[in-house]
Structures are given as C-alpha cells and as structure tokens.
Amino acid sequence: MDWLSFTLITTLIKIVGLCFVAILGLVSYTVYAERRVSAIIQDRVGPNRVGLPLTLLGFKKDVSFLGLFQPLADGIKFILKEDFTPAHVKKFYFWLAPALCLVPALLTCAVLPFGSSITIPWNGSERTIPLVIANLNVGPLFVFAIASLGVYGIVLAGWSSNSKYPFFGSVRSTSQMISYEISLGLSLVPVLLVMGELNLVTISQQQSEHGWNLLPYSLRDGFDLNRWLLLIPLGLAFVTFVIAMFAETNRLPFDLPECETELVGGYHTEYSSMKFALFFMGEYAAMIVGSGITVTLFLGGWSLPLGLDNYLPKGTVWVGLLHTAVFFSKLIAFLIFFIWVRWTLPRFRYDQLMRLGWIWMFEICLANVLLTAGILWYIS
C-alpha cells in the first residue's frame, strides 16, 4: 500500500509537473519566443510591454519585464474572446477536433525521460523516483503511435468546418503527415540499431555513460574509432529525423496545411477563441515533444556531454534537478532552432514537399538503415 501510494503520488506530481506546468508553460513561452525571435530576425522589437500594470494601481509607471507577461495576456485574450461556432459546421466533431489535436501531443511526453532519478527519504526508507512518467520498453513506438493520432484532430477540424479552406488544409496535412511519418520512423532505425534498445530511459542512460550519439566521446571510455564511424549514419539520421520532424509538426518550411497565402488559416480557419488556442497549443506541444525526442535520441537526453555524469553522485536531488535543467536547456535550444529555421526559410511548394518526402527522404532513410547495418556488421 505504501509503495502504491508513493508511486501514485509521485506519478501524479510528474504528470502535472511535466504536462501541465512544464510543457504548457513552455508552449506559452515558445510562442513568446517565437514573436521575440522573429522580431529581432526582422530588425523589429517585438512584444516588450506586457508586465505589471502598476498604473492601474496608481503608480506612475508600469513594469514591463521585457514583455514576459505577454503569454499571460495572450491566454486571457483567448479565454475572453467570443467563442464562435459557425452555423454550418458539424458541431460534435467541430468541438472534438481541437481536443484531439492537443491530447496526443501531451500524451507522448509520458515516455520522455526528463532527468535521471531522484532519491528521497520516504517513511523512513530511501526511495528512488525515476524522472520519467512511464518507463516503457517501446518508447519511440509509443511516441509514433500516439503522435500520429494528432492528424485526426486536423482531419476532423477540416472536415467538420464544412468550408473549403479548412478542408484543403486538412487534406494537405493528412497526406503530408502520412508521407513524412515513413521517413520519421525509418530515420530512427539506425539509432535503435546502434543502441540495441527501445527504452528511452536506457537510451539516455547509455548516452550519459558513453557520450552522446552525436558526440560519441566520454572521458571514462576514451576514444573509440568504431563509434566515430557510426557517426556517419547517425548524423544522416539526425538530419533526416529533424527534417521529418519539421514536416510532422507542420512547421515552416512545411506548414502547407495552414499556409495563409493560399488557405486563409488552413484547417483552423473557422475556429476562434479557446478552440483555436487548443490547436495552437497542440502544435507547439507537438513541437516541444518532437524536440524532446530528438534531444533524447541524439543529444544525450538529460545527460551532460563527454560522459561527465560518470563523475557525479547518482540519485541525489541536486544531480536529478541538474539533469532536468540540462534536458530543458537542450530542449529550449532546439526550440529556438525551430523558430530560427521558421523565420529563415520560405515555404515549399506542395509538389516539392511531396517529392522531397517520397523521392529523397524515404530513399535516404532506407539507405541509411542498410549503411548502419553494414557498419555494425563490419565492426562486430
């Protein structure tokens, strides 16, 4: 009983902490970052005003905090805006779609190891809490299985809106997601071949001991030529995975499902207020989870580089928190890369997108699997 209640409580804390505090908080600040980064890339200032409205309380000046309260204001705006359901929509599915878009994105973070583990005293004994919500043996598969459900939200949104632009947007999105899911899955196979493991916790753990997949050097193990040889297929896998991830999350340069110049707003054209916000959050949550997977698989997850973790005491609270901080730093860096790419590259044409997906990405990933297998066979 004691063990059960302990697990229940810690899991609940992890769920609330990761899904609702960390991811949703990160979503709102990613939006803020999106606006600030896009602004400086375009020589503008961006939202720098929302802070404490002290003038309302009789003070002389507001405190702006660099506009860090902007997400709060955005959230309040979304909640207070008129929630408009057009008369011509299929209401049940119209209301269901935004939820279907956000929920899979939040579900996938269940298998993300966001830190090593923490050992705390509980009822007189020491207990170790792994910093992951669910320690699944099929981590990446679970992620793909759930993440691909997100397309239902988009399809339902487009179809139930009963309007041409959303419909086009959702059709584009469906074919795009299906096309790139193949490359996404295939580009992971080399990593799994090299690690020989499907458990994301173990994958992180191994990288913390022996160096990251993209930085295969640890101070303890020393130089290993074989691992540097494997960097060739792993690097290729990283590039293809990141490209496919961009396409999966409908980010520029692959944001054709919602390209404004052609489709007004894409699949969420008819949505307003909080329902629109759910799509928005779903999209950013997918981006965050995607970044998390990339970080876990290629950039060592929560681990420090060069196997430095080998020299740190295991399981203490401070090390656990340090690892969590490392994980989120990598994640944020990757998110900023996402944003940076968005404000640099123009959008693909639809035929180019499909051509890239089916003719280049798919073949490259397939060849990469063979290459990895060949190298592994050569090494052994």
Added chain:
Amino acid sequence: MARRPLVKNFTKGACCGHPSFHIEPLGIFPDPMSEPTVAPAATDAKPSVEMVNVQVDGVWMKFPKGMRMIKALEEAAKVIPHYCYHPKLSSPGNCRMCLVEMGMPSRPAPGQSEPEKDEHGFAKIQWIPRPAISCANTISEGMGIRTASTMVEEVRKGVMEFLLINHPLDCPICDQAGECRLQEFSVGFGRGQSRFQDEKVHKPKNQDIGARIVLDDERCIMCSRCVRFSSEIADEDVLGFTERGSQTVLTTHPGQRLDHNYSLNTVDICPVGALTSKDFRFQMRVWFLKETPSVCTGCARGCNTEIGSREGVIYRQTPRQNDDVNSTWMCDQGRLDFHWVNSDRRLIDPMLKDGAHHRTTTWPQAVSAVADKLRGLRGDQIAIIGSGRMTNEELFMLKKLAAALKTESLDIVPRTGAADNYLVSADRNPNTAGAGLIFCDRPGSTLATIRQKVASGEIKAVIAWRENLLEQAGFTVEELSQLEVLVAAHVMANAMAELAHVVLPTAAWSEKRGSMINATGRLQRLNKASEPPGNARDDWEVLRDLTQALTGTNGLYLVEDVFKSMATEIPELGGLSLGKIGEAGLPLLPSSEVIPLLHREADRKTRGIIVG
C-alpha cells in the same frame, strides 16, 4: 410601365407572324450601319395582312402595312430612345427623342418608266434631309429608315441638351434615379457636358397634387404621358400644362387633384422623376430592389405585378405588363396593399392557448396539439373554413386535411365589393375560381350552414385557414367561444386568433410560391419575394405536417410536388406544372368576363389610336 428593359426581344411580342429577320447583336447603343442585305422573306406571314418592304439601317425587312415606325424598329431590334411615346397611349410626338432619318423611294426620272433600282431590286431611297419622329409616322412601301446615322446621333444629342437645360440634376435625391430615362439616354445619347451658362428656370417643386402623388415640375420634360393617361385611360382629365416655352409647367386643373384609383400609374409611366409616389418616396433606392414577378391578390383580377424587396422587406409593388390581364396598369388600392406584410402585427410563432393566455410553442408541438385535439372528434363534428386568398396548392392540401379528418363541412369565405369600370373585380378574393375547382363545389354556399351548426353545437371543431371568421364570415365571439377546438392559421394577429386554441402563423402572398386562378379563369403564379417572419411557415407545409400527424403518410417535400399531385387528381390541371405556368400565366377555365379596360384598349388599338 416605366421599367421595361430598353431592348425588347421582338420575336416574343410580335403581333404578326414575321419573326424570322436576321437579328443584329443587341446593345444599348445602335449598331454601326451594316452593308445592305436582303433579309429572308417571312414564310409564315398571314396572307390577310399586307406586308410592305422597309429598309432599316441598310437591311430590307417586311412589316405589316400601317405599322408605326417605332414599333417596326422595335421589332427589328433597334433601340429608339423615346419619352412621350407609350404603346398604350396616343402619340402626340412632343418629346422629339425618337427622331430617325427617313427616306422615300425615288420616283422615275423624267422620260423613264422605272425608278433607279438598288442591287436588291428596290427603288433607290431618297433620304429626307430633316429627321422624322418615329412614334407618330407609319411605314410605307419602299421606305428607308436610318437609326444610327450621324444626323440621328446629332439630333438626339441636341434634344438631350435641350431637355437638360433646365433640369435640376438632383439625381442624388430623386426617387427615379436608377430607372430614369433621362439618366439612361443622357448616358447613351447625350453629350455629357452642359454648355448652358445662364440661370436655370425655376419651377414649383415638391408639390402635393394628389393623395398619393408628389410633383416636381423642374424635373418634368413635358412628355404628357401622365396627362394622356389621366384623360384616355383613367377618364379623369385632371392634369394639364400651363405657361409657354421653357416656362411650361405641368399642373392640375384648378380645384382638382390627381386622386383617382389609378393615379400611381402616372408615376410608373413618368420617364423622369417629376411624378413620384408618396408611399415610396425616399424609402429605398431602386437599384437595391430585388424584383420578383408576382400577382396582386387584392381582387379576382390578378393583375401581374413586380414586387420590389430588399433584404426581406417589401418596398413597392408595380404593375407588370400582361396584355391579357391588366395591360400595363393596376389600381392604387391593390398596389399599396402590401404594408401589412412588413407590419409588426404579424404572427411569428405558433401558439397554444394555456388557460386564458396564449404561449408560444414550437411547430412540432403545435402540430401534434392540433392532431391530438381533433383525433377524438368525428368527421361531422369538424368544419374547415378555407380562404379565397389561399393558393391552389394550399387549398389542395387543405382538402387533403379534410379527407384525413373525414369532414365534409368545407367552404371559403366569400368577399365582394363594387367592381369599377377599369380593372377592379367585384370578387375581392383572388382565387375563388381555384377554390371552386379544388376545394369546394360552390364557394360560399355552405358557410351559413356551417355557422348554424356551430351555433347549435353540432360542430365542435373549426379549422379557420387564413380567415378571421369574426369579419366577413359573420361569426360571433359567443359562437366561436363555445367550440371545443378552434385552430386559427393566419398571417396577422386578430380577434379570432385571441379565441383560438391553437394559432398557426403562416406566410403572406409575397412569401410563397404557388398558383391562383383569376376571375377570367387564368392560371397565374406567385413567386417568393421574401421570407416569412420569425417562425411563420409556408401554409402548405403546415397543412402537410397536420395531415401527416393525423394519417402518418407523407411524400411531399416541394410545392412543385404538391402541384404535380394536384395535376394528377384534377383534370383541368392535367399535364401542367408550376414551371409551365410561366410568368404570364395560362388561360385555364372558360369565362365570359370582360375586362372593361382591356376592352376599350382593344377598341383604341383597332382604331389606330394606340400601338398596343
């Protein structure tokens, strides 16, 4: 009628059988003169009418002898601008807008027996150096007409300039703007700029010359259409011109007013904004109005009308030409009988009586309430009183309801008034003939019996459709109060609706599609100009739902289907459909009724006073 299109398809209204000319592309502006060619001779021309050869803009054509030039040109699809000419009125030829270049066949030169011929074998035309008005001249053999020559263009430009010299150019406030011949011809044939430097002549504006008419003399171009209409058609010679030259003003004779029941027709035929309707004054600009062809339901004449509505609000009703019903006219009474459609006394929700008060309810509840109340009653305890204001389709559905209830006490409420010597019929129900054909054998004959049975308590339930039984039908409040079930389907809130146990709001004549049969037995069609207000519904749909609630059968989804099913049951309507009725209607039942106005018009046409 002031709002006919500029270009008329001459094959449609051709009075004689020669519709096979070569037709040039139509347009507002005259086509450039084409090379002379010979049009194929008419093959189906009636032998009794003598045909003459006339060259129109270089093309030889055949027309019946004695035809007015303007009519011949209209049939040749030429656009001849005109103001004073109106086919139903005499032609004084005073506006000079219809000037054309005319030529006569040359005579043989001295010493020759034959005149010089052109390549088609007709005598060469000698063109007259002055223009001629086409509205008052008739065609003759070998004549030539040019409608697009430089001279014609110049004289039109000149006439337009003179007409506009004293015109106030107050189009922004003028109700005629948008359907004004002065605007149209100024754009089409005028010079575009004024050279007039002096002060314009000022004349009385905004004059009240009749109960329904406002006169603005500055806008008047002295075409005299209204003067002629009043004296020739309405037989009330109240309008005339005084003063001379540019000081001429249109006015009423001393002590008289333009008050007759056909006065608003002068507004229709006024080509400019001199005469405007008080009722329509400053209500809506004409370019916003959606025009729906319909039929007036004020009396059994069934004058063809056009309903002008915008965003579901009716702003005016104007007569639509139908030479078998109303020519181009209609009475003021019928024309203005639409304001109740927009009124706030309309019923907008079905209501059930709950104790002393009515409460609004939904249609399914109202329909099942009626069905529940009637189900326990025998057929001979129920009476259905329809209305001569219902369409054939509605009467047919009402008859179906009667069959479902097994009642034989059916009738409509007759409604009569004095006939005038023009268009108004003594029968003020628009569809008495339809009711006689479809609903009950002799409309109005059993109403007294029904009332007696209601008074004696033999009849316990009355369905009154589109009639306030307290009015024409003569029922008393006591009689109706003792009924177990009183169902009132009506468009307006009224005293009987107060007594009714179920009130069903239905649609006005302008809010539905359907057919009616007028006093002369002509089947005509109503079209939908606006939507019923609130939750009011089309009558036939309500009747269908009621029948369905009582019998459980269904299968009618469109008013077209109702007509189809009616056409299979009623032999007179066999083979017809709502679409086949067309906008002009179809003669259906034999009738001996003579329309006085049309009778006199035919007479004037035979005597050659009007073109017709």
Added chain:
Amino acid sequence: MATKLLKRPKLTFGEKIYLPAIAKGLIITLGHAVRTFLQINAKKPKFTMEYPEEKWDAQLPDYYRGAPALVTDEHGRERCVSCQLCEFICPPRAITITPGELPKDDAFAKVEKAPREFKIDMIRCIYCGMCEEVCPEQAIFLRKDYAITGTSRAEMVHDKTRLYEIGGIRTGLVNKWNDLK
C-alpha cells in the same frame, strides 16, 4: 519581340542538396538577430517607432485613409442627402442608411432629403475609400482617425451623431444646393 533562350543554370551537388544554402540563410538571419538584439539592449532600436509614446499623426499624408465620416459645410448644412450610393458601393457592406425627408420648415428644405440614420459598422469597414469616391455630394470623407476601438459590437457601429462628430465642418466644398440651383 525577340525570344531569348536562357539556360537553366546547372547546379552543383552542394547546391542541389540545399543544406549549405539553408545554413547560409540561417547565418544571415542570425546576424540580423544578434545585431537587433544588441540595439534593443542598448535601447536604440533602429527602425521601430514605439507606438503609444511615439506617433505618426503629424506626418500622416493628406490622402491617409482613416475612419470614414460625414461632414457639414460652412453653412451648417449636413452634406449627405442619403442617396445611398456609398451603401451600394461599399465592398464589405459596412454602411446602412435609413433615408428620411427634411421637414418643410427646415432651413434647407429645398434639399428635401437627408439621412434619418447613417450607420457605418467599423468592424466591417476596410477603409477602401470607395464611399468618398462615389459620393456625389462631397459628404463623406475618410479622416485621419485610425485608432477606432470599442468594447462591444454595438460600440463599433458609428451612428450619425458620431460620424458628424468625427467629420466636423469642411469648408471649400462645391456649393451645389445654392440659390442658382
């Protein structure tokens, strides 16, 4: 016109895989980002005008298209005669006019017609200026007001009073309804 045939440039492998070009692009945007970031930190953003404190109002050109408004002339006459041409031309159908008749004892009774109500839905208005262009009476003008805000839909519908308030008096217009008319 002579046709000039251009050869499609032959791309090298590096150009074909796009990645170097993408990297180049990323470096350019990064350069902008860093430069602007430093400018902002030094409180000297180069292009941005910080709106509520700094405004363009003084530099607005005469042809600026702000909120449409009705004007009265120097004689105090409301110029609009409710001809409804602006209502007709308005692409987003923002204008609704209820025409009315001037009473016979009005100082400008000669004009006969004036709007009883004139409404412009500023949520619909797209500031295209068609109403000003079509007006035959020089009655409606697009003013320089651009900050049109409201807390409800009803508040965003400018009625006649509000429109004349924004429009004010405009002098030097053609006096069409003069004595000569």
